[in-house]
Amino acid sequence: MDVIEIQNVNKFYGKKQALKNVSLTINQGMFGLLGRNGAGKTTLMKTLAALHKKRDGSITVCGIPIENAKEIRAVTGYLPQDFAMYGGMSIYEALDYLGALSGMPKKLRRERIDALLKRVNLSEHKHVKVKALSGGMNRRMGIAQALLHDPKVLIVDEPTAGLDPEERIRFRNLLCEVAEDRIVILSTHIVGDIEAACEDIAIMNDGEILWKGTVSELIKNAEGKVFSVRVQRKFLPQIKSGYIVTGMLMQGDYTTVRIVSDTEPDIENIFPAEPNCEDAYIWCLHSHGCDVYGSEDVYGSAGGES
Amino acid sequence: MFFKECKKAVFSITFLLYVFVVFAMYTSQFDSDTSAPEPAPSKSSGEYGYTDKLIPETLMPNAIDGLVGEYMSGEFTTYPMGFYKKVTLTEKKKTALAEIITELTGLTPEELDGFNDYVPEGFSYVPDENGDLILGYHEQVIPEIAVPESLTYERFRELMDKTDKIIGGGSYYGESGISRYYSRVPKTYEEALADYNHIIYDEKVTGAYARLFCDYAGIDLAVMPVFVAAALVSLDRKSRMSDLIYSRKISSLRLVFTRFAALVTVMLIPAAVTVVMANISVSSRYPDFTVDMLAIPKLAAVWLIPNVLLAAAMGMFVTELSSPILAVFVQGAWWMKSVMSADGLTGEIAPFTLVCRHNSLYKYEAFENTLPQFIFNRTFFTVLALVLVGLTAVVYELKRRGIWNGLFPSGKNSFRKSSV
Numbered sequence: 245m246d247v248i249e250i251q252n253v254n255k256f257y258g259k260k261q262a263l264k265n266v267s268l269t270i271n272q273g274m275f276g277l278l279g280r281n282g283a284g285k286t287t288l289m290k291t292l293a294a295l296h297k298k299r300d301g302s303i304t305v306c307g308i309p310i311e312n313a314k315e316i317r318a319v320t321g322y323l324p325q326d327f328a329m330y331g332g333m334s335i336y337e338a339l340d341y342l343g344a345l346s347g348m349p350k351k352l353r354r355e356r357i358d359a360l361l362k363r364v365n366l367s368e369h370k371h372v373k374v375k376a377l378s379g380g381m382n383r384r385m386g387i388a389q390a391l392l393h394d395p396k397v398l399i400v401d402e403p404t405a406g407l408d409p410e411e412r413i414r415f416r417n418l419l420c421e422v423a424e425d426r427i428v429i430l431s432t433h434i435v436g437d438i439e440a441a442c443e444d445i446a447i448m449n450d451g452e453i454l455w456k457g458t459v460s461e462l463i464k465n466a467e468g469k470v471f472s473v474r475v476q477r478k479f480l481p482q483i484k485s486g487y488i489v490t491g492m493l494m495q496g497d498y499t500t501v502r503i504v505s506d507t508e509p510d511i512e513n514i515f516p517a518e519p520n521c522e523d524a525y526i527w528c529l530h531s532h533g534c535d536v537y538g539s540e541d542v543y544g545s546a547g548g549e550s
Numbered sequence: 551m552f553f554k555e556c557k558k559a560v561f562s563i564t565f566l567l568y569v570f571v572v573f574a575m576y577t578s579q580f581d582s583d584t585s586a587p588e589p590a591p592s593k594s595s596g597e598y599g600y601t602d603k604l605i606p607e608t609l610m611p612n613a614i615d616g617l618v619g620e621y622m623s624g625e626f627t628t629y630p631m632g633f634y635k636k637v638t639l640t641e642k643k644k645t646a647l648a649e650i651i652t653e654l655t656g657l658t659p660e661e662l663d664g665f666n667d668y669v670p671e672g673f674s675y676v677p678d679e680n681g682d683l684i685l686g687y688h689e690q691v692i693p694e695i696a697v698p699e700s701l702t703y704e705r706f707r708e709l710m711d712k713t714d715k716i717i718g719g720g721s722y723y724g725e726s727g728i729s730r731y732y733s734r735v736p737k738t739y740e741e742a743l744a745d746y747n748h749i750i751y752d753e754k755v756t757g758a759y760a761r762l763f764c765d766y767a768g769i770d771l772a773v774m775p776v777f778v779a780a781a782l783v784s785l786d787r788k789s790r791m792s793d794l795i796y797s798r799k800i801s802s803l804r805l806v807f808t809r810f811a812a813l814v815t816v817m818l819i820p821a822a823v824t825v826v827m828a829n830i831s832v833s834s835r836y837p838d839f840t841v842d843m844l845a846i847p848k849l850a851a852v853w854l855i856p857n858v859l860l861a862a863a864m865g866m867f868v869t870e871l872s873s874p875i876l877a878v879f880v881q882g883a884w885w886m887k888s889v890m891s892a893d894g895l896t897g898e899i900a901p902f903t904l905v906c907r908h909n910s911l912y913k914y915e916a917f918e919n920t921l922p923q924f925i926f927n928r929t930f931f932t933v934l935a936l937v938l939v940g941l942t943a944v945v946y947e948l949k950r951r952g953i954w955n956g957l958f959p960s961g962k963n964s965f966r967k968s969s970v
Contacts (some may be wrong), residue, residue, distance in 0.1 A: 290793070291952075293793075294797075294951065295793060295796055295797060295951070296952035297952045297953050313950075314801065317797055318799045321797075322793070322797040324793045326790050327790075328790040328791060328794075329789065329791060329794070330558070330785065330789050330791065331789065332561060340554075342794065342795075344551045345551070345795060345798035345799070345800045346798045346799045347799045347800060389794070393799070
């Protein structure tokens with residue numbers, strides 16, 4: 245039964261509540277967890293990997309209660325947000341070490357490492373020291389280590405942050421391939437990754453699940469709430485202070501601005517636009533009462549990296 | 551898994567430092583101390599070394615002379631916790647001490663204070679027969695002392711203990727000070743010959759050298775492993791790998807004990823090499839005698855392995871509990887206290903002494919007398935080490951499950967500070 249059931253989970257760091265009554269059902273395939281920095285994504289990921297203890301609620305991973313940490317570790321692969329390995333080891337040595345920690349026999353380790361390195365396109369670099377790897381190679385190695393023991397669930401926390409566009413696309417494609425026969429949970433604050441790779445998603449904010457559904461449903465929710473207008477640059481400060489701006493395209497003295505709003509803004513020559521995933525995400529946050537006016541986190545992630 | 555952990559431990563700066571210290575200690579201490587074979591006593595020489603013997607008739611006047619000399623100089627030498635310290639007494643304490651000296655010598659405080667010809671032992675300027683000041687080594691000059699016949703040894707010891715308390719402890723007059731500084735007497739030829747024969751024939755040379763070897767090696771092996779252990783355990787944190795390892799299937803108990811076994815194994819290898827070197831070195835110096843080639847390895851196993859076990863276990867436990875710096879500090883402080891506060895370098899192995907000492911080829915009886923304490927001591931530290939490793943596994947599991955993050959958590963690995 246390859247499904248993750250999360251019901252009414254709460255988690256506290258001292259007095260701060262990091263997860264608030266979180267309930268989710270995650271099925272086989274790619275599942276995207278979207279939210280700004282500090283939304284609680286990493287806490288939820290670590291809780292699913294049995295690295296954090298929840299206060300209450302219940303979680304089962306492929307039918308195994310989360311409290312059975314050893315069994316959970318056997319069926320989950322985890323790629324942490326700040327993935328790193330012993331710098332002095334080669335890729336092969338590092339994977340072999342982690343395979344041994346997973347209780348894999350030597351012969352199986354050798355076979356799996358060779359196959360995975362081929363899959364993540366690192367075969368030629370198997371004897372290169374970890375400290376000499378580029379960011380993209382490092383993340384691909386991260387995926388390889390997480391898949392080493394052939395887990396049913398792959399938990400991937402912010403894997404594409406800092407990668408160049410080409411590496412990001414390659415990495416997303418790799419995740420999609422991997423998700424063909426297992427559950428892959430992708431946590432990110434980069435909307436583009438979710439749009440390109442995930443069908444089912446959940447949006448988190450301040451420890452809560454704000455919204456869950458498919459990407460197309462998310463976009464559909466924002467229909468009629470997105471507008472576009474071409475204005476002189478000098479009016480930009482005025483627009484930014486009064487509306488949620490999700491995109492700006494500079495063209496000489498003029499700028500085409502995308503605006504998310506409940507009602508059509510009172511601006512000359514404005515017209516409705518087709519929402520994209522970023523617009524829909526921002527609309528979702530806004531419609532749930534989140535402060536997105538001038539929020540660096542939201543604009544930084546949605547506008548800057550996607 | 552075991553060999554992988556061994557490899558990780560070996561390829562570290564701290565392990566190189568450890569190896570350097572182990573060999574430096576061997577070369578600079580044991581090897582240089584035993585560079586020549588012990589000479590058989592020769593009747594013609596007339597001098598046969600010294601031995602410790604409790605002879606009240608010689609001990610009492612020597613100790614009283616020393617006390618009067620220090621009283622007249624106004625300063626008392628003490629070694630609290632092994633560190634040198636000069637003590638000057640208050641008037642009240644000086645008066646109390648003068649009363650003791652009166653009972654020990656019959657000299658009144660007025661006679662003591664009125665003696666103007668006092669000269670301390672050592673190099674100083676003193677007038678010659680022409681009245682010119684010359685620099686030279688001089689015995690101390692103090693008033694004539696006649697120890698009262700009525701003074702019993704028991705009363706003498708009571709007064710000496712009182713003196714030690716007045717001075718503040720660690721003086722020449724406490725129980726250990728008296729036996730260390732005033733019990734040395736010259737050996738007779740027969741005694742020297744018996745000691746020599748014991749080493750050569752009863753202990754087959756290496757039996758005696760084994761104690762000296764372990765004495766020196768035990769000093770560094772009681773502290774150096776903590777550096778290697780702390781470095782290995784903190785490597786996960788330093789490499790930001792903790793979460794990656796936490797999420798693997800291996801049990802905490804197995805991981806921690808495998809690391810411990812690997813650490814102890816790699817750290818015993820250099821120590822074992824010095825054992826072989828000592829065996830070769832000693833046996834080559836006594837080519838004409840039968841040498842027991844197993845004496846040093848056997849004693850080293852019993853004496854030194856518990857040191858490595860404990861220091862490694864302490865390093866792992868405190869590092870997992872808090873930080874590598876605290877681990878080094880805790881073991882270092884314990885080691886320092888043990889080394890510095892050793893009452894003597896031979897024959898005083900207490901049940902809970904971290905660093906056991908026997909800095910002599912001789913005095914087998916002293917070692918034999920404390921053998922039960924020695925065996926208890928080594929067993930205790932072995933058990934303690936295993937308990938600490940077990941506790942390390944418990945702390946590791948708690949951290950792994952995000953239940954507890956140790957004492958004074960900090961840095962990226964602290965789950966309280968991880969991003970949410």
